[in-house]
Amino acid sequence: MRALAWTPRTIVERSLGLVVLLLAALGPLLFSGYFTTTILTQSFIFGIAAASLIFLSAYGGMISLAQTALMGIAGYVVGNLVTKGGAGGETKGLILGWDPTLALVLAIVITTLVGLILGAVASRSLGIYFLMLTLTFGVIANYFFGQVTKLGGFSPIASINQYTPGWVGDIVGHPDKLYYITLGVSLFVYALIRYLVRTPFGISLQGLRDEPVRLASLGYNVPLHRTLAFGFAAFVASLAGVLFVWWDGQISPQNLGLGATIDLLIIAVIGGLGRVEGAWLGAFAFIVINNYVRDIQFPFASEKGVLPWIGGSFNTVIGVVFLIIILVSPGGLIGIWERAAQGARRVFESRRMAEASGA
Amino acid sequence: MSDRLRHVDVQRLVQRLVVAGLVGVALLYIVFIANPPSESGAGNWRTTNSGSAVDNPGAFIANLLDAVTLAGWLFIVASGFSLIFGLMRVVNMAHGSFYLLGGYIAYEVQQRLTAETPGFISADLINTWDWVMPLVVGMASIAVLGFVVQQGFLRWTQGQDLRQALLTIAISVIVADQIIAHFPRSGAFQVGGGNLASITWPGWTARRVDLQIAGVEYSLTRLLILALGVSVGVALWAWLYRTRTGMVIRAGVDDRQMTSAIGINIQITFAIAFFVGSALAAAGGVVGASQGGITSGQDGLWLLYSLVVVIVGGMGSLLGAAAGSLLFALVFTLSSAYLPSTGNPAGIECCTQYSIIFTFVLIALVLAFRPQGLFGRAA
Secondary structure, three states: OOOOOOOHHHHHHHHHHHHHHHHHHOHHHHOOHHHHHHHHHHHHHHHHHHHHHHHHHHHHOOOOOOHHHHHHHHHHHHHHHHOOOOOOOOOOOOOOOOOHHHHHHHHHHHHHHHHHHHHHHHOOOOHHHHHHHHHHHHHHHHHHHHHOHHHOOOOOEOOHHHOOOOOOOOOOOOHHHHHHHHHHHHHHHHHHHHHHOOOHHHHHHHHHHHOHHHHHHOOOOHHHHHHHHHHHHHHHHHHHHHHHHHHHOOEOHHHHOHHHHHHHHHHHHHHOOOOOHHHHHHHHHHHHHHHHHHHOOOOOOEOOEOOOOOOEOHHHHHHHHHHHHHHHOOOHHHHHHHHHHHHHHHHHHHHHHHHHHHO | OHHHHHOOOHHHHHHHHHHHHHHHHHHHHHHHHOEOOOOOOOOOOOEOOOOOOOOOHHHHHHHHHHHHHHHHHHHHHHHHHHHHHHHHOOOOOOHHHHHHHHHHHHHHHHHHHHOOOOOOOOHHHOOHHHHHHHHHHHHHHHHHHHHHHHHHHHHHHOOOHHHHHHHHHHHHHHHHHHHHHHOOOOOOOOOOOOOOEOOOOOHHHOOEEEOOOOOOEEEHHHHHHHHHHHHHHHHHHHHHHHOHHHHHHHHHHHOHHHHHHOOOOHHHHHHHHHHHHHHHHHHHHHHHHHOOOEOOOHHHHHHHHHHHHHHHHOOOOHHHHHHHHHHHHHHHHHHHHHOOOOOOOOOOOOOOOOHHHHHHHHHHHHHHHOOOOOOOOOO
């Protein structure tokens, strides 16, 4: 076991992490019901999804726009398998009424397999090509679920959250239960990613992110590593997909659409594509903006839109915020923190040096 | 002979056999196996919308023409995308938004030119200029918008291709939302609260041409789209291969740094390419608005189409854009015409379309053998 490094920066980061963890653990006691069940639960779910995107980007150098689609595939598997038809039942999808635990396992397995296949197809494309290709996968998945009416079609499969496994229990009546589940899965995913990047696999993944040609000439199977990394990210996305249908209760092609894909990318970029922690930070920031800024009366707002001369809805604001973040801090919010930490260290060290030379 | 056999690459042979087999099965199905829909409505795995090519050659020819004319339309949009990408390595994620905005601007212009009451204009009121004028205005405005985006955001982030892609995504979010807020300004068909706007083709095109083959009568407007696509292709070819600017652009595609090192101002070339590429997106949007209308949400669709075409054909290659457009249009059109449709039209399984899966199969097959696309060069 490697000893933990204790520098001023890691001390601050770790204590901040502990405070956040404590606040999260006590969430339902501290915050209002709306804040925990809507803002925080949703942030955890989209944080997991964004973590799969950031994992690929930070350690594999691949920006994937297929994560929303993979999440949606998991949601669709659950929705099609668990809902029951009959009188007063559901009408959309396959309505198989299978055991929810089995559906849960199948959703994860199928999504991971789809991820491995997509990863294999995309594994030889690099950089911007990879982004384009995964975006294409995502949009195709969206049209697939819209057009294949057997699996649901355009209108949503509803009431999925009434069919949860027995060991999970009733999450509709007890939303705090889902809160703790999403918190637990978030911690699990975070720990898993932190562990994975320290394994030989994770280290060679980072190696081929920086020097793919050199690693290939050393005998590493570069496409295989990329495929496996993509499969792992699909596994993480499938967890987010299952939690999403439990939280939202329904799934429709819109949840896989271009808009949803871009939203997840915005979350990851706001958080910062370089560090996994950014996923949950970005999700929280995005969802807070999404829920509260809508209601703020801008000084010049009119009924035509948020901004009177320009018009348009909230999406224009989010687009402008996104634009500014990319222009000002490509590393996102985490990037701002990293820069501040570096700046502080420089000030600290120069002062110490000044003291040393003065003494 | 034995020497040649030793050099047979088994893996490539298997790959080629797989592709040949798949294409062969698809052709066999289309030409012989497919059945027309039966009277009773119930069908089996052989039932398609069109019937086989042997049974119904007219429908087959019409389907082929649909594919080729769609290819012309795709080429107009995707060649602009490919031009920008090939030269600058910018994936313009706002290309679909430019397509849509160009269409809406042209719609407004045509309304101002001809409509007595805002909304649909009947074809006999429209002469050629009432269609060409909006096209020119739409293309010019989007060309200027593209130029501004390139100068304002992309010029000083050059070389950071992911950051540029994210920037254009942000721009597409803003443009898409502004379109919903402002267009259409003149009343349009309000279908389900949407913002569908449609441009009217010139009156003389509103007829069907008798092709004298198997009794096929085909829409003149669709043939016109093909003609537009071909003329865009010829014009681009002449520009890229017969003028000095084109020569510089091709040099820039091959080696950007070397081109600027020998004293050519590559920034001007970039600006021109972005200008032209955006204008082509708008031209596609005007065609789209004339052919069934445009509505918010199609920006994503046309971004997808452009992506598929350049992924299949290869980035930055004119020939690749043409080949990609044709292949994608063939797969898209023929798979929706000749896939089994067993569902009962009144039932819940109605209208299930598996054709989108074939688009994915096309991409997967091409990338498995040529990761850089059919005519693309390795990045």
